[in-house]
Amino acid sequence: MNFTLPELPYSYNALEPHLDALTMEIHHSRHHQTYVNGLNAALDGSAYTDWPLQRLLKEISALPQPLQQAVRNHGGGHANHSLFWQIMSPQGGGEPTGELAEAITQHFGSFAQFKQLFIQAALSRFGSGWAWLVKDKQGKLQVSSSANQDSPLMEGLTPILGLDVWEHAYYLQYQNKRPDYVAAFFNVINWPYVAELYQEKQ
């Protein structure tokens, strides 16, 4: 399988003023493309070219040692960014409804408490990484963070919301002010899509 860069579900300027068009363009067309290219190059000629991306990450420990780091970095980068574009929307923001809202209240006490935990995860991740809302195999929700491009799929967890806190995700617009970027992200979260991911069977 040759992985390709997925198209954005909206235009580069669609998330303004929260995320600027130049950041979105470079982030998607250069950073994400580089992960796709790196993954294809690493898998080229291996016995794993027909494995889907999710399987490569979920079963990463079954891969030969030299492939593991490339799949972790580039496969993780491809999966994480592919999710990231989908969980944002120009019509985003607000709060989830329905079963996801109930689950968030059940696991975290309230949406406000979840938001506080998620922001804390995003701000306390030192260096490049991601903040996550994940569900485990029982459907239980957790907030976590990971370093670099490590995917929760490698831990047997399913990410349903992810925030890229690599500096490339916000530096042109927010420079060193990661808290402002994290606050802006909450204005573009595509909660109906996150709810779909929550309801999908494993």
Add this chain to the structure above:
Amino acid sequence: MAFELPALPYAKDALAPHISAETLEYHYGKHHNTYVVKLNGLIEGTPFAGKSLEDIVRTSEGGIFNNAAQVWNHTFYWHCLSPNGGGEPTGALADAINAKWGSFAAFKTAFNDKAVNNFGSSWTWLVKKADGSLDIVNTSNAATPLTDTSVTPVMTVDLWEHAYYIDYRNARPTYLDAFWALVNWKFASENFAK
């Protein structure tokens, strides 16, 4: 006594066009300063207060380590750059580079390769080992060879995206080209002589 942000050894616009004044405004004025401020806040009232920065880096972990090491790493990095830098080293450092890599060009290729493949926020270092020979090592986030008593840091390049994103976006190799035009070989030679 609280730590203070050390003075830059040159003006903020002195490294242009290779590294812009705007980058230094943020990198030195915001990032480096934030590490200093956070470190002071974290060590206040702890046994670390009053210790030297090097002692703290070598004996701490978690948030105190991250901030202390980043204070040290950045100060070291500023001194590795100079408006009068670039070119090639001379003397004992040049000899050691030739002994290890065969030529300065081959060393530069090896260092660039290591730096380009250092994934995520990180640093690439030229270090002197206990036997006097040189090596190139990668560290992640705040990690620093200062904690390895068997090596002496000789020079470094900051590979956190904040070091090059304003000037070069995702193009880390182009930033490395700029870095080579600024390397303060006099400072690196002094470190090598230690």
